[in-house]
Amino acid sequence: MSAPKSTTTGLKKRENAILDLLKKGLERKCFDTVLIPVKVPAGDSYVWVLAQDNSLLDDASPLPPVMPVHGAKAISSVMRRGKGRKRIATVMRPCEISATIELSKLGQVELDNVFLISIDCPGVLPLSDYLENPKKGGDAFEKVFKQWGNGSVRPICQVCHRFSMPTGASDIHIGMLEAGERDIFIISNSPKGEAILKELDISPKKEIGSWKDKVKEITEERKNKRKNLQEELKPGVVGLDRLLDTFSKCINCHNCMRVCPVCYCRQCYFDSDKLKHPYEDYLFRAEMSGGLRFLPDTLLFHLGRMAHMSLSCVSCGSCEDACPLKIPVSQIFGLVADETQKLFDYIPGRKTDEPVPMATYKEEELKEVED
Numbered sequence: 106m107s108a109p110k111s112t113t114t115g116l117k118k119r120e121n122a123i124l125d126l127l128k129k130g131l132e133r134k135c136f137d138t139v140l141i142p143v144k145v146p147a148g149d150s151y152v153w154v155l156a157q158d159n160s161l162l163d164d165a166s167p168l169p170p171v172m173p174v175h176g177a178k179a180i181s182s183v184m185r186r187g188k189g190r191k192r193i194a195t196v197m198r199p200c201e202i203s204a205t206i207e208l209s210k211l212g213q214v215e216l217d218n219v220f221l222i223s224i225d226c227p228g229v230l231p232l233s234d235y236l237e238n239p240k241k242g243g244d245a246f247e248k249v250f251k252q253w254g255n256g257s258v259r260p261i262c263q264v265c266h267r268f269s270m271p272t273g274a275s276d277i278h279i280g281m282l283e284a285g286e287r288d289i290f291i292i293s294n295s296p297k298g299e300a301i302l303k304e305l306d307i308s309p310k311k312e313i314g315s316w317k318d319k320v321k322e323i324t325e326e327r328k329n330k331r332k333n334l335q336e337e338l339k340p341g342v343v344g345l346d347r348l349l350d351t352f353s354k355c356i357n358c359h360n361c362m363r364v365c366p367v368c369y370c371r372q373c374y375f376d377s378d379k380l381k382h383p384y385e386d387y388l389f390r391a392e393m394s395g396g397l398r399f400l401p402d403t404l405l406f407h408l409g410r411m412a413h414m415s416l417s418c419v420s421c422g423s424c425e426d427a428c429p430l431k432i433p434v435s436q437i438f439g440l441v442a443d444e445t446q447k448l449f450d451y452i453p454g455r456k457t458d459e460p461v462p463m464a465t466y467k468e469e470e471l472k473e474v475e476d
């Protein structure tokens with residue numbers, strides 16, 4: 106993949122340019138607080154912080170090298186008990202913005218007082234690689250900008266075809282591809298975005314032809330890579346027996362579900378008493394099949410999750426990052442999601458007013474796949 110021209114400037118310069126924009130927004134009271142990743146004091150990870158004054162933003166990192174907590178998880182936690190009056194601005198990667206939009210459709214995020222800023226995303230490093238040596242991880246991430254989304258980012262990021270957000274879901278988009286010496290440029294995506302940029306005396310970039318061409322070029326490359334990755338994956342995971350083999354080492358820890366931004370149920374069926382059976386039931390099941398593995402119902406958990414949320418899966422890679430057994434969870438869920446989303450011509454996070462398919466009952470639906 107060819108590297109964009111803009112990547113000769115450093116990551117820190119870009120982060121500072123984004124932080125300057127946010128500081129100006131706070132000073133001019135365009136928003137009251139900023140939800141943003143900040144490096145932890147130990148220096149080896151990042152957490153989301155609601156920053157209300159500019160001094161806190163000095164330690165913030167709008168482009169962290171890893172994604173320990175998905176941005177949509179962070180914002181839905183802020184709004185768990187409903188929205189408030191304060192206006193929040195947040196800078197997120199496109200998969201985080203898309204999941205936030207999905208959660209808004211599911212009633213778990215209120216977008217009225219939220220100002221969404223998306224960025225061109227080069228990907229993030231696998232969390233386990235980064236934690237082994239954060240210093241080395243930081244250096245590797247610098248290179249990711251020089252060779253846009255190079256091989257050290259997570260496998261799912263290497264095939265991410267929605268790494269940019271040209272229209273629709275965010276209020277403003279920060280472009281970095283083809284930015285040249287300016288490091289970043291700003292595209293207005295909504296009337297809310299336009300109004301805030303006016304208050305900030307910032308003119309959005311109008312001539313975005315070369316950026317669009319670059320995004321298109323990388324998108325096509327990624328689509329092909331994604332197709333190839335999925336073709337390689339399929340023989341090992343398609344069919345019940347193969348899926349059973351793939352998830353045979355799963356320890357049923359449910360990490361993948363807990364970190365998933367669009368696994369939105371407040372009470373998960375798979376954590377409930379419904380799946381805790383009397384002693385005799387387990388013995389009966391063991392007797393019927395000659396043996397029963399514990400913890401039980403592992404594949405049922407994954408199939409249930411797929412059936413429940415694959416239409417909103419944003420292929421963010423969080424589940425894979427969180428899996429202690431290194432099962433390629435997001436690659437498998439991404440494969441299923443690509444198929445189910447295609448069936449409904451649905452792209453999660455594409456528009457705020459596009460309902461999630463199957464969320465409401467329609468009598469005339471999927472006739473073509475009926476027996």
Ligand code: SF4
Binds near residue numbers: 229261263
């Ligand atoms: S999946 Fe990776 S490349 Fe795509 S938006 Fe998310 S972090 Fe960026």
Ligand code: SF4
Binds near residue numbers: 366435
């Ligand atoms: S299933 Fe995995 S890849 Fe899909 S949205 Fe959830 S965490 Fe992200």
Ligand code: SF4
Binds near residue numbers: 360
């Ligand atoms: S995180 Fe990995 S081990 Fe844990 S339940 Fe998910 S797939 Fe299984």
